[in-house]
Amino acid sequence: xxxxxxxxxxxxxxxxxxxxxxxxxxxxxxxxxxxxxxxxxxxxxxxxxxxxxxxxxxxxxxxxxxxxxxxxxxxxxxxxxxxxxxxxxxxxxxxxxxxxxxxxxxxxxxxxxxxxxxxxxxxxxxxxxxxxxxxxxxxxxxxxxxxxxxxxxxxxxxxxxxxxxxxxxxxxxxxxxxxxxxxxxxxx
Numbered sequence: 001x002x003x004x005x006x007x008x009x010x011x012x013x014x015x016x017x018x019x020x021x022x023x024x025x026x027x028x029x030x031x032x033x034x035x036x037x038x039x040x041x042x043x044x045x046x047x048x049x050x051x052x053x054x055x056x057x058x059x060x061x062x063x064x065x066x067x068x069x070x071x072x073x074x075x076x077x078x079x080x081x082x083x084x085x086x087x088x089x090x091x092x093x094x095x096x097x098x099x100x101x102x103x104x105x106x107x108x109x110x111x112x113x114x115x116x117x118x119x120x121x122x123x124x125x126x127x128x129x130x131x132x133x134x135x136x137x138x139x140x141x142x143x144x145x146x147x148x149x150x151x152x153x154x155x156x157x158x159x160x161x162x163x164x165x166x167x168x169x170x171x172x173x174x175x176x177x178x179x180x181x182x183x184x185x186x187x188x
Contacts, residue, residue: 044068044137049095056182058159061090061102063181065138065168070128071095072102077185085111088160090185100137103127104164104183106148112160112187119150126168126178135171144168144175158187 050071056062062071077090086108093101107123110116124146128138140146146166153160164181 044070045096047071047094047096052180056184058184058186061092061104061181061183063102063164063178065176065178074185078188079112080105085113088112088185088187090183099131101129103129104148106150108150112150112153113155115155116150116153119153121148121150122146124148124164124166126164126166128168128178133171138168138170138176138178140166140168146178153187160185160187 044065046068047070050062050069052062052064052069056071059074059077060071061074062069064070072092072094074090074092076092077088079085079088081087087106088108089103089105091101091103093099103125104127105125106121108119108121110119122145124140126138126140126146127136129136144167146164146168148162148164150160150162152162161184162182164183165179166177167175168178169175
């Protein structure tokens, strides 16, 4: 007889979180070139391991959407697109679930081939994923403005420090605003 065990699969993988928490995102972008307005209700958990007043350390990321504050670490970060050093990515799980996390890919207007400061990149892809779902929880696309600012890149150490924010879509097509994103990543 064939048996199927579906007991380990969750609809959303937010272990250790209160999934009844509702984040109401009524934030609008302060970017004068962004004409989108994000107003919607999304369900995201509050993670007890994420502290919004604690600054990020090397190898960590965090961001806010509505009232939800999410954080995590990197499993990898580095340059891609050959030796040009005009594109980098970082990704890794959230602090409350290894099944959820972010992927951010940044396409820069100048190479990180020397110490650099305050570079804003509007060519950015952002995903807040769920490994147990067909769709990402949040995903930027070409119709929403999503930016990364490299506050500093120190060439000798390969450490990039920055912020990110912008519009992202839920699986049902609603636009929400991701704000207060921070990261410190070693690039190699």
